[in-house]
Amino acid sequence: MPSDGSAALGKPIAMKAAAGHPPDEQTRDMERQRALARRERFQRALPWLVIVLALLAWEFAVRVFHIAEFILPAPTSIAASMTKWWSPIAVHALQTLETTIIGFAAANVLGLALGALIGSSAMVYGGIYPLLIAFNSIPKVAVVPILVIWFGIGSPPAIITSFLMSFFPITVNVAAGIATVEPELRDVLRALGASRRTIIAKVGLPRSMPFYFASLKIAITSSFLGSILAETVAGQSGIGHLMIVASSRFEVPLVFAGLIVTSAMSVAMYAIAAVVEKRVTGWANRGGAEAGA
Amino acid sequence: MMERPFVEIDRASMRYGGAHGTLALRDLTLAVNKGEFVAVVGPSGCGKSTLMRLVTGLWPVSSGSVIVDGREVDRPLSIAGMAFQNPTLLPWRDILDNVMLPFEVVAPRENRGRVARLENERKCMELLAKVGLGGFERKSPWQLSGGMQQRASLCRALVHEPKLLMLDEPFGALDVFTREDLWQVLQTLWMDRRPTVILVTHDLREAAFLADRVVIMSARPGRVIVERAIDLPRPRTLAMTYSAEFQSIARDLREHIDEARQGGDLAHAI
Ligand SMILES: Nc1ncnc2c1ncn2[C@@H]1O[C@H](COP(=O)(O)OP(=O)(O)OP(=O)(O)O)[C@@H](O)[C@H]1O
Numbered sequence: 001m002p003s004d005g006s007a008a009l010g011k012p013i014a015m016k017a018a019a020g021h022p023p024d025e026q027t028r029d030m031e032r033q034r035a036l037a038r039r040e041r042f043q044r045a046l047p048w049l050v051i052v053l054a055l056l057a058w059e060f061a062v063r064v065f066h067i068a069e070f071i072l073p074a075p076t077s078i079a080a081s082m083t084k085w086w087s088p089i090a091v092h093a094l095q096t097l098e099t100t101i102i103g104f105a106a107a108n109v110l111g112l113a114l115g116a117l118i119g120s121s122a123m124v125y126g127g128i129y130p131l132l133i134a135f136n137s138i139p140k141v142a143v144v145p146i147l148v149i150w151f152g153i154g155s156p157p158a159i160i161t162s163f164l165m166s167f168f169p170i171t172v173n174v175a176a177g178i179a180t181v182e183p184e185l186r187d188v189l190r191a192l193g194a195s196r197r198t199i200i201a202k203v204g205l206p207r208s209m210p211f212y213f214a215s216l217k218i219a220i221t222s223s224f225l226g227s228i229l230a231e232t233v234a235g236q237s238g239i240g241h242l243m244i245v246a247s248s249r250f251e252v253p254l255v256f257a258g259l260i261v262t263s264a265m266s267v268a269m270y271a272i273a274a275v276v277e278k279r280v281t282g283w284a285n286r287g288g289a290e291a292g293a
Numbered sequence: 294m295m296e297r298p299f300v301e302i303d304r305a306s307m308r309y310g311g312a313h314g315t316l317a318l319r320d321l322t323l324a325v326n327k328g329e330f331v332a333v334v335g336p337s338g339c340g341k342s343t344l345m346r347l348v349t350g351l352w353p354v355s356s357g358s359v360i361v362d363g364r365e366v367d368r369p370l371s372i373a374g375m376a377f378q379n380p381t382l383l384p385w386r387d388i389l390d391n392v393m394l395p396f397e398v399v400a401p402r403e404n405r406g407r408v409a410r411l412e413n414e415r416k417c418m419e420l421l422a423k424v425g426l427g428g429f430e431r432k433s434p435w436q437l438s439g440g441m442q443q444r445a446s447l448c449r450a451l452v453h454e455p456k457l458l459m460l461d462e463p464f465g466a467l468d469v470f471t472r473e474d475l476w477q478v479l480q481t482l483w484m485d486r487r488p489t490v491i492l493v494t495h496d497l498r499e500a501a502f503l504a505d506r507v508v509i510m511s512a513r514p515g516r517v518i519v520e521r522a523i524d525l526p527r528p529r530t531l532a533m534t535y536s537a538e539f540q541s542i543a544r545d546l547r548e549h550i551d552e553a554r555q556g557g558d559l560a561h562a563i
């Protein structure tokens with residue numbers, strides 16, 4: 001009986017729903033969707049639009065106000081300098097890239113290890129964390145000359161600076177991920193006889209992966225900053241060195257070319273880190289509500 | 294002849310955080326037989342979760358002793374299945390791999406090979422099907438409702454066939470219908486395998502429905518003040534919860550709880 005009743009009730013509602021979209025309403029819906037799509041496309045194009053507009057304004061200002069090239073070169077003259085010097089730029093850029101990647105890779109290995117250590121033991125955390133903070137707040141510019149005294153001019157100081165700049169965010173984020181494992185989950189595993197190592201491997205590290213990959217995006221840009229910093233202070237090669245040499249010769253367009261190449265590499269690395277993050281730790285975003293508990 | 298109890302707690306006391314910390318339990322004595330289903334109820338904050346930690350060896354007792362399976366508990370047990378109010382599934386694993394977790398921890402070496410893995414997977418699938426999660430093995434936890442996650446959490450606690458099952462308000466966050474559903478699921482699983490179960494709950498009907506014996510604790514510092522056997526036949530059905538006998542048991546428990554709370558308040562006043 002009750003099922004009959006609900007079926008009888010269900011019918012008119014279903015019919016009404018079907019009839020509830022007269023043609024004009026449908027076109028309105030479609031229009032609304034199209035407007036939404038247009039808006040989305042516009043939003044995606046916006047950064048590029050802003051860049052183009054800024055370049056145009058820049059070019060325009062330089063020409064109209066007759067700004068000297070050694071003060072602010074126009075985008076066109078920067079582009080010209082880039083094509084003229086493309087070969088040394090490429091060599092130095094690759095050098096910087098190599099330095100950065102080595103430093104960054106070392107920061108990943110040591111950051112993961114130390115982060116796991118700090119995150120898994122309150123004692124180690126208490127002992128090392130203040131030291132890490134103190135260390136991180138040392139201005140790295142001041143460290144480079146010391147590194148030069150120790151290792152001489154060349155790529156070792158740059159690699160180490162690049163390492164130092166990215167080591168901290170990685171360590172802290174991995175430690176945070178491991179330290180915040182839910183106590184109940186820890187209890188479940190411990191009552192099964194899991195050792196501390198097992199808990200870290202099965203829960204702590206996977207759990208800290210979203211933190212880790214989020215930190216990579218910051219770390220890779222810091223890493224670049226580190227190697228370029230060291231190259232400008234004490235380098236024989238690398239894009240930082242190139243820029244210093246260019247500026248001492250008043251080749252200002254080349255300096256700007258170096259800046260642009262640097263940011264381009266940095267953005268590219270950021271993008272790679274972001275893509276990897278999305279692919280590896282998608283669960284953290286989709287499961288939002290539960291994962292965050 | 295009486296068999297030796299599986300869990301023996303003898304005048305156990307537990308104080309958190311140094312000599313002036315919170316005294317959570319005082320002189321708690323309790324014995325649980327092998328294969329018995331015991332429910333623990335008591336006022337909030339009386340030390341029920343603490344009791345669970347002592348029995349599983351996650352915390353040491355401050356004084357007294359805890360013996361499980363004839364051995365003094367001085368470190369985590371390594372055989373117990375646990376489930377809590379919060380399902381605590383691993384969000385990066387699908388349901389099947391979540392339920393497989395105990396095998397990776399309990400005897401990682403024995404469970405490493407392909408054959409062992411297939412066998413364990415079969416066990417997990419079987420159990421998941423039994424609790425009504427067949428077909429959800431490859432879903433992620435966040436794709437399941439709270440009640441379904443709790444089912445999976447129960448499976449994880451049970452899949453390695455632990456001799457001891459510790460449940461701390463496992464159904465506390467669920468709606469009444471889901472909860473009653475899971476009572477039956479849990480009863481079936483327990484009757485299948487007969488682990489020793491200690492269940493903490495705030496729901497007296499739940500305690501009366503599931504347990505062989507209900508233990509009532511006093512307000513903090515907790516100790517056992519009443520033990521009441523529930524002699525209803527098994528398997529128990531939801532219809533039985535409306536019987537006069539069941540109702541009188543529930544009312545009886547309720548009165549004891551009220552006493553416990555008043556007693557606790559008095560103890561505080563002194
Ligand atoms: N890790 C801890 N450190 C310090 N004190 C704690 C800790 N865990 C519990 N306590 C204290 O011990 C007492 C008993 O806590 P417990 O969690 O065992 O109570 P409970 O009976 O499980 O309560 P509820 O029914 O609300 O879950 C409480 O007063 C609490 O403040």
Ligand SMILES: [Mg+2]
Pocket residue numbers: 341342343461
């Ligand atoms: Mg509790």
